[in-house]
Amino acid sequence: MVQSATIKDVAQRAGCGVATVSRVLNQTGPASAKMREKVMVAVKELDFHFSEVGRSLQSSTTRTIGCVVPSIENPVYADAVQGAQEVCLDAGYQMLLICTNYNAEMETHAIRTLISKQVDGIILTVGDVNNSEGLDLLRSRKVPYSLLYNTAPEGQISWAVDDHAAAAKVASVFHDNKHKHTGFLGLDFLSSDRARQRFEGFAEGCASHNMTPPALLEVDDDSDDLTPRLEAFLKQHPNITGIFASNDYRALATIRSARQLSIDVPRDLSIIGFDGIKVGQMIDPTLATIATEPRALGAGASKTILSMIDGSTPPELPSMDQTFSFRDGGSLTPLVAESEDDGKVAAFPSSNDQTHRQVKIQQERPQ
Template identity: 50%
Template sequence: MLTADTRAVIKSTNTSDRGRASIKDVAALAGCGIATVSRVLNGSGPTSVATHDRVLAAAASLDFQLSDIGRSLRTQRTRTIGCVVPSIANPVFAQALQGLQRAARAAGHQLIVSGSNYTLDQELEAVTTLLGKQVDGLVLTVSDPETSQALDLVRERGLPHALMFNHAPSLAPCASVDNASAARLVADAFVDQGHRLLGFLALRFGSSDRSRQRFEGFGARLQEHGLEAPVLLEVDDEPAHLADHLPSLLDEHRYLTGIFASNDMLALAAMQAARTLSLRVPYDLSIVGFDGIAIGQMVEPTLATVQTDPEAMGTAAAETVLAALRNEQVSSSCDQTRFHFRPGGSLSRCRDDQTDSGEVAASPLPSPTHPREPSLKKD
C-alpha cells in the first residue's frame, strides 16, 4: 500500500512537458539512488518494502519502462529467439510456429521469424541476420543438416539451438518425426489397396532432407513387399507455382496408379493437376500426402496422409532452446512426435485393369546424393 508521503511526492511531480522519463527521474521522485531503482525494477536485489513501493509508484506515475537495449547490455540477453523455416505459406510451418511462439512467450521471450524459401542462400542469409540481432537462441528448419552452412555457423557460435522437422539426432537436438518410418506406413497403405506401380512426388532433395528421407523409407518398404522402387518425380517450385508443368509431369507417367507426395501441399497440387488431365482421383490415380494439414479434410475427395503434430514439434524445439538458456543439460537426441496414417478419399482400391503391361518399367531407386533428373517436357 502506498504511503501518504509517496502520494504527495507523485502529486508534486509533472513530467508531461519534459518528454520521456529517465531512470534518474524515477530515482529523484522515489527519493533513492539509481542503483536502487534498477534493483527494484529488475528484481535483482533486496530493498525495503517502503522503498520498493516508492519506486514502483514513481515508475508508474512517470510511465517509465526499462530499456530492452539497456537490459540486454547488462544481462547479455535480448529475450528473443530466432526461427528460420522454409516457408510461412505452408500451414504445417505456421502450426509449428504457434507452438514455438506460445512456449517462448511463456518464458518471457519474443519470437523473430524468417523464411528461407527453400534456398540455401536465403537460409544462410536469414541465420546471419538473426545472429546480428543478437538472438538468445535459434530454432531452425534447414534444407539438409549434413551440408547446411547456416547450421554450421550456429554451431560455431555456440548459440543454443534446435532443429525442427529435420530428423538428424547425430548433429543437433531436434523435434521431428522419423520420416522414413512414417513413409513406410504409406507404402503399406498402397500395397493393401493393390497398387503396384507407384511414384513419389517431391521438391528437389537439395531443398528438403525430409523429402529424401520419406522417399528412402517409402522405397525400402516397397522393395520389402517385392515391388519396384517408386518413380521419382522431382519439381523445383512450391505448390503455388506448379500449374504450368505438374500436369505434363503426371501425363508423362500415366501408367502410375498411385503417387505419394512428400507433403500435403504438393499432394493437393497433384490432385488439381490430375483434374486438368481428366484423371479421376482416386479412380484413375490415388494420391497420398504427408503432414495432415486441416485443409486436406476440407477438399473432395479428402486427402489420405500421414498425420503429424507440427505444433508439438514447435513446442518441443522451443523448450529445448529454453532449457539450454537456463544452463540445463540438453540431449542431442530427437524429440520424436507421434504420427499415424490418416485414411482419406484420395486413396482407393487399385482397379483390376490397372496392371503393369510391361511397356513402362518403374525406375530404380536413385541415389539421394545424385537423384535422377525427371523430364518436364510436354508431349
C-alpha cells in the first residue's frame, strides 16, 4: 500500500523547514515568492493533501458547518441547503447535513451529534423556536448558529419569510377571486411553527375581508395518503371553494387527491400553495403560490455563520416585505357567479350533474 506524502516530505522536496511549508499552505506567515513557488511545486509533485484532522487540532476548528432541516423531500429545503453549501464550499468549509423528519427528539439528537463533532457553526430549521431543546444547547455551548425559515425570537438571527404577511396575502387573493369559504391544510402545528404562523396570518387576513373563518386540516408529514382525509374534510365543510396549503409539496398532494376524488381543480376547488418550487410550474394546472427564494435564504444563513466565525461584517437581512411575492397559476380561478350567489360548491358533484359528467367524458375521450 502506497503511503500518502507528509508535510515533512514536502519540506524535504522544497528544501525548507516544516514550519515554512505550513505558513505557505495556511497563508499565515511570511515567505518569499521563490520559496512559495518551491513549496507549491513540491505539493503538486507529491500530490500532498493536508490532513483535516491535523489541521483542526492545530487551529481548534474543523472547517465544517452543520445543517439541520426537517426534510429534503420537500424541494424548498433542498434548494436552501444547496444555496448554503455553495457558500460554505467557496469559503473552504464542508457541510454536514442531518434531516429530522419534523421530529423533536431527532432534532435534539441531530444538534447534539453536530456539537460532538465540533462543527464551527450550525444552520438549522427547528420545529418550534420557543420550545427547542436543541436551541437551548447551542446557546449554552455558545455555538454560532443561524435559523433558517423560522421566525427568529428577539436577539436571534434567521433567514426567513414573513409567514404572517404572506399568508394574509393569500386571503386577499382568495377574496379578490370571490372565494368566501376557504380551508387551510398544513403540517401538525406542534412539528412546524411555520404552518401555525401561516394559518394565523391567513385567518386574520380572512377576517379583515369579512370572509368565513378558514376550516383547518392538520396532517402528519408521514401521511402517505391524503385522499381520505381530504374527502372527509370537504364533506364536513361542503361550502369550501378554496384551500390554502402551508407548502407547495402539500398543495401538489392536494391536487392529486382532488383528482382521485373526481374534483376538478380549479373549477370545483381552487388551491394555493406556499414556497414557489419549480415543479409547481411544470404541472397542469400550474400552481398558484407564494413564491420565495430558498437558495438565497440558505446562502444568507451560511454567510451569517461565516461572519460569526471570522468576525467579518455580517450580511444584511432582507426586509421582510421583500421575502415573498404572489405567483398566479392555473390552480386558482374566480368563483363562478352561481356558486357565489348560493354560497355552495359542488366539491362532490352528483352523478346526475350533466355538466360535470360532460367534462369528464371530454377529458377521458381519446384524442
